[in-house]
Amino acid sequence: MPALKPYTGTFGKPELLHLLRRTLFGVHQSDLNYFKGQSLDQVLDYLVPSTPALPSPPRRTYYSNTDPAKDQMEKYNDNGTVVTAVPFGETWVNTPLQTNFLVGSGNNRRANLKNWWTGLQIHQDRTLYEKMLMFYQTILVTQDVTLEDAILMYNTQTLYRKFAFGNYRELVRQITLDPGMLKYLNGDKNTKTAPDENYARELQELFTLGKGKDSQYTEDDVKTAARILTGWTVINTGIVNGKTQNILPQVVFNQSKHDTGTKVFSAFYNNQQINPDASIINDKDRALKELDQLIGMIFQKEEVSKYICRRLWNFFAYYDINDEVESEVIAPLSEVFRTYSNDPDQMKYVMKSLLGSDYFFKQELRGCMIKSPNDFLIGMVRQIGFPFPDSTQLEAQYYMWSYIVNGNANIGFIVNSPPDVAGWPAYYQLPVYHEMWFDTTSFPFRRGLYEAISRSSFALDKTVTYDPANNPSYGYKTKMNFADMVRDFDHPSDPNELINEALQIMLAPPVSDAVKSALKTNFLLNGQSRDYYWTEVWEGYSADPNTTDPRFRNVPSMLQNLFNYLMSSAEYQLC
Amino acid sequence: MKRRNFLQSVPITLGGMSLSAYANSPLLSDLACTLMDTDKVLVIIQLNGGNDGLNTVIPLDQYAVLSQPNIRQNILIPENKVLKLPGTNNALGFHPSLSGIHNLYKENKVAIVQNVGYPQFSYSHFRAADIWVSGADYNEVLNSGWAARYLASEFPNYPSGFPNMSFPDPLAVRVGGTITLGLQNQGVSMGIAINNAKDPLNLSGNLFTDPPTPGCLGKELSYTREVLRQTDKFGDAVQAAGDKGRNLSSLYPVANTPGAILGSQLALVAKLIDGGCKTRIYWLSTGGFDTHSSQVESADHTAGVHSGLLKGVSDAIAAFMDDLTLLGRADRVIGMTFSEFGRRIISNASGGTDHGAAQPVLIFGSNVIPGIYGHNPVIDPLSNVNSNLPMEFDFRSVYATILADWFCVGSADRDNILLNKYQNIGFLKPNNCLMTGVKSNQRYAGAKLIEAYPNPCADQVRIAFESEGGMVIIELLNQEGRLVQTVFNGYLESGHFDIACSMQKIPEGTYYLRIQNSVSEQVRKLIKARL
Structure with missing residues (x-):
């Protein structure tokens, strides 16, 4: 049996992008900058570490009344004294629910846990x-x-x-x-x-073991x-x-x-x-x-190693496991799985082998996965650098995470709630697999989500903030500004470079020069033919983002239209 | 599979003028409605998890055995609570939660097909569901659904050229979920998935015009582009039908009661049918039937999880039928319920049941020939924890009947779609297809089609059977319902036959002999013993 052939070809920007799209939820400009110039081995050493320490647990941000005196959440009555089992902002993971709680807290905990996990994905390490x-x-x-x-x-x-x-x-x-x-x-x-x-x-x-013919x-x-x-x-x-x-x-x-x-x-x-x-x-x-x-x-049974490797390939590379993939990837990768069968870092070695393999970098496998809801939505907010609050605004932070949880639910994915014991059908259902993520039901919802994320304002006002007088989340407001995203690009004032850089972040499939030119003309040049039209308005806007000059002040909405259009494409559904 | 060139976008002209000139005028939609009124609709309701058929369609004549502590005493529905079925001499009844379907039964709108399964079986939810929706043999993996193969035989070029003037609507609609394998054919989805009739869709002119590259990237890019295109095209048609259609029934379960979600989905189906949607197949599902434990409340067996699930299905279907009747559309629609498997005969100590095999299938609509097809299972007092109801009808015979007498598919095409010959069970009025010829009704009479002697037997048994001519299959099934041996499989002229069969290698125990011949079938118990 042949060993798993490592990738030895050029490791340039296209290869780095392919690797990051499959290992992170979306790629942000800062991720590209971080790994710039590194070899494949260096990138893999960073991407696939030994198992990290546990994150700090979820924290309570829910309540039954915004007035702390009237709030009954996570409280119980102990011989006439009301005791708080889990104070606002603290974790519940070591506090079992009791039958004498003043109000049911279980459903809030379940939602809180989903928000927390989704938050960890949004703010994931590299x-x-x-x-x-x-x-x-x-x-x-x-x-x-x-x-x-x-x-x-x-x-x-x-x-x-x-x-x-x-x-x-x-x-x-x-x-x-x-x-x-x-x-x-x-x-x-x-x-x-x-x-x-x-x-x-x-x-x-x-x-x-799975259900393959050798099981x-x-x-x-x-x-x-x-x-x-x-x-x-x-x-x-x-x-x-x-x-x-x-x-x-x-x-x-x-x-x-x-x-x-x-x-x-x-x-x-x-x-x-x-x-x-x-x-x-x-x-x-x-x-x-x-x-x-x-x-x-x-x-x-050898079949265990093969089944797990097939599942990994399905999840990280592509669903079609034909005879060639079986012999060139699954067989040698399962050998790695078995070689490290007693090693406490087994999956680290398996994943490094998979992600560093020649087959993983095959040109035709790049960009051919249909985005899961996580890849689509969490990937989207990471790509564009949507401004989420940090933990100093704890309630606002969980509130924004819950927006993403709910959005994901609309497009077919609820964290912690696979539809049944086999998980999500997109990972096992013959013959279409991950095409199931994307159909005529989910697409209108995906469209609704990118429209909302890129155009809407999100805010917490007094009526929905716990203890508003003392809560740093009170008055929280956020909105995406695509000019902030583009400012981190290498050459934002050059419309050709801007389109190139936007496409490499946003779309996995290659796009022809003709399409790039049409995008530039439609969205950055307002139908004009000279590139300096954009250069002038960008520089005017950058010099003073609060400008009221009618030539410059429309830059954020021009960019918003461009990025919305990229997200509306069939290409955007692939990664 | 053979493909017919049939019903492509035939140009329709109206007084010499191309119909496209009327594309958005009321004239067109009126015309479409006239065309559509002859179209037939099948509503498939999949009960996910494996429904306990023995507590759904209940064989009261088996209560002496069923009520034993070692059989299913701890989940048995009290005899006086079972909704008896007229004409069965109190031998068969519905779970008390099925009052809605019971009423439909009394109105001659329900056919019950007993003991539906297939030789061998799978206890895996996912494999068993795939078998049911694809119509595969137990050891065969098919990448297409039986319903999708039917649609592909009628519309062989789909999705190219669709939607078009003569067929503006989706061929099939999955309500409230993603497209099932049942509606997939060779990687092509024959239907669209919707959650509601309001999908406002407006894509501007597309700048992304690069041709798809060869390989999987091109394949998936073509797929996502097709979804975008179909979302818009079919979305408009569905929205138009939804705007035009009505719901008139007040019986739909309200929010937060059993059947609320299924009911709202069926209401959407009724609305689309009323609004003129020509969609042939609607596919719905409802889950939670995997009741390993606590399927009944121990204090009241008519209450509990399974009761609520059945009530939801029954109330939703009753409301849907009421709605269709009020809308004057009832004659166009039949529906069926099925699950991936039934459950084991013997219940668990925890008040639930494990994965089983054969199950009852319900067909509803005003065009069914009402009644009970097949026989009450005979429950062996010596059943063990692995015992299953023996299969009487092959599940593909249910599909064959629908294809023949609802969608009017000829026998050759039917065999192509189902990949084999299956009997017509006869639960649909044959005049649905204006077919000539009267079907034999003898299968419901008390005739003995097959008999084994001696019974119990030792190493040798003789099997006597009647053939009315045609394909005869005789199978020996074990107590779990697995195929042990095919005794005979071939064509015979009509007459009386008697064959000898060696039982030497068969372990002692209880078995079932099953004969299938033309439109008839029968199952009889056979015991192998040390004599």
């Missing part, structure tokens, strides 16, 4: 980290709408984060006993008298795996200070519910037997060993 997390959410799925529990969703996401560039087998092992996953796929109800196959099936069908586990293997996983459950209540209360979810093992019989798998797994190891005294440790053996047995 690395693959956030996109990698999205990959995990497309494959190791739990659903917010099913669990209705923000703490469970936060915990599962924390696992993705801990293993972002880590060891995939260990991630699968830990997620098997993740409280959210146990509840989501009925693992917590899986007992020897009432076995539940749900998790055992998806573990093989969706998380590790030949049987229905009996599903049932047998389910028996190994019997006895685990989740407790959320306990005695605290002498009172029964909700507590943070804990996974416990109940020996009496565990199937202690011999488990024999099919010929696909070489008829392997997994039995409780009588030499282990502790019940839970004995069950954990059975689990380890199960996970180990599944990961012995």
Whole structure:
């Protein structure tokens, strides 16, 4: 089998742009500037680091009344005294909901978590980290709408984060006993008298082996795996200070519910037997060993490495996995996956190999992915540098993030809420895959979003700001100004260069000189033929952005029209 | 698949003047409505997650077994709450949440096809749904949907040349979701997806005129350009129909009650039909049927998750039918519900059910031949946790019936669309297509089409059966519903036949023998025992 061929061709601006479009949500001018002149290896070292530290957790910005005295959110009554469980601006992730809360806070937490994650994507580091997390959410799925529990969703996401560039087998092992996953796929109800196959099936069908022709586990293997996983459950209540209360979810093992019989798998797994190891005294440790053996047995199959590599290729490169991709990419990349199977940085090596491969830089694969909602919307606000508030205006910050969450929902993506256990169909549904993101339903909404982001003002006024007198977010206002974006370009006063630079940020497919010329004439020259028309108005505007000179003051709206037009193109839907 | 050159944009002239001169005049839309009034509509409602058919269409004659603690006592609907179906001698009834559909049944507007499935089966939601919407065999992957293949056989050049004068509207509309595999044909979407009839679309003249390059970039760029183009073209037609159409029923479920979303989507369909939209197929879906646990409330089995889901579907369909009747459009529309699979016979201790196999399919509309097709399943008291309802009808026979007696597709084209021969179950009035010839009705009589003896048997069994002539398939299915052996598959003249079959390699247990011959089918239990 051939090794995965590394890319050795020229690494110029087109190659850098292709790499960044696939690894970041959108490319901003500052990203291009940062990596300018670096080699592919240097860029990859930066883009694919070891797993970073966890971000600080989500913070409460919701309330039931803008007047702090009347606000009942995250408060409970303790023998006549109203106690605040989670103060405004603090995190709820370590505070279980209680039945004696004055008002329900659970739905607010769930929305808060979505806003927070989306915020982290918008303000992502210049690395693959956030996109990698999205990959995990497309494959190791739990659903917010099913669990209705923000703490469970936060915990599962924390696992993705801990293993972002880590060891995939260990991630699968830990997620098997993740409280959210146990509840989501009925693992917590899986007992020897009432076995539940749900998790055992998806573990093989969706998380590790897939459904390719070489994935030949049987229905009996599903049932047998389910028996190994019997006895685990989740407790959320306990005695605290002498009172029964909700507590943070804990996974416990109940020996009496565990199937202690011999488990024999099919010929696909070489008829392997997994039995409780009588030499282990502790019940839970004995069950954990059975689990380890199960996970180990599944990961012995080469098909696991191939399935994961196909999913990665589908997510980061293109959906069509033909025989050539299978032999030139999937086979050698899966070799990398297996070579590092015991390495704590396994996925780092796999991703560096994929993103540094000759095949990844193939000319014809550049620009042929249809943007997911995240690539479209989060990519858009990052490309244009939409002015989001920082954490000194915490409420405004979450408010703007929630706008993006809601916008994404309109175009088919709700973070933490894949439509079902298989994730989003765009990543698995034959034959059209990611074309499903973009159709006659979603396009009008995508259009509505770029119109709103580039033209609307966003503000928080007194009626919707918590404790307005003391809240720095009160009076917050923002609006996109495309002149601010263009000012960071290398040559904003040259209309030809401006069009070139705008196109490389905004559109992945190449655009002919004829189209560039038409764009310039229509949007920058007001139909005039001389380039200095633009140079003059740009310089006039730059000298005084508050100018009232009728020749210069229209520069922001001229640019807004240009960028809106680029976003209205069929080309803009590709990356 | 064979393609016919048929119904391309035939130029229509009106008094010698090209119709395009009237493109935006009221005259054209009046003309379009006259044309459209003869068009037929199929509404497909997909129940995502795997609906528990045994608690939907309930075989009351099996209660002695079903009510056993080791079968499904913990989720069984009390017998006195089941909505009995007239003419069944109280042997069959609906879940109490299906009162709307029960009323339609009493108005002769519902056909129930029992035990629909396919030989072998998949417990995977996604694979099973693909099988159902594509019409594939269990071990076959098809990149097209059965409905899309039908549309492609009628409109072979689509999307080139569409929309046009004779067909200004989308061929198929997916309401409230993305285009399903069921409406895809060889990578071409045969329908458009909409959420509402108000999609104001105005793209200015396009400067982006570079031809697509070869390879995948060109492929995807052509795709996104096509979406932009179709959004605008079909969007106008849908918006026009939406503006013109009405809703007259007051029965649609209100916001935040079961069926509110499905009801609003069906209301949109009714509005588009009333507004003159010539769209042939509407595809809707509603989810939540994957009820592994707690599908009923333990204190009241008529309440709970599954009850709410069924109520939503039933109320929405009842309102839709009411609306169509008030609008005077009921004769143009039939609908069907299906799920990717039914659920297991034996319930879980947690009050739910695991993924199963065969399921009942409901067909509704004033042009159905009302009644029950097929037989109540016979529940074995010795069922185990893997036991499934044996399949009686192949799901593609449901499609074959719709193609033959609703869309009037001839048998050769039907076989091409469904990639094999499937029986016509006969649940639609044949005069929908003004076809001659009366279909045999004997399949509902008590005739014994197939019999095995001795039964229980040991290593050898004899199978006696009647053929009315034509294709005969005899299959041995196990208790899970999996195909164990094809006993016979071929053409036979009419008459009585008796064949010997070795059971030597078949493990002891309960099996089902299924015969399919022309328009008839029957399933009988066969037990292999150590005698």
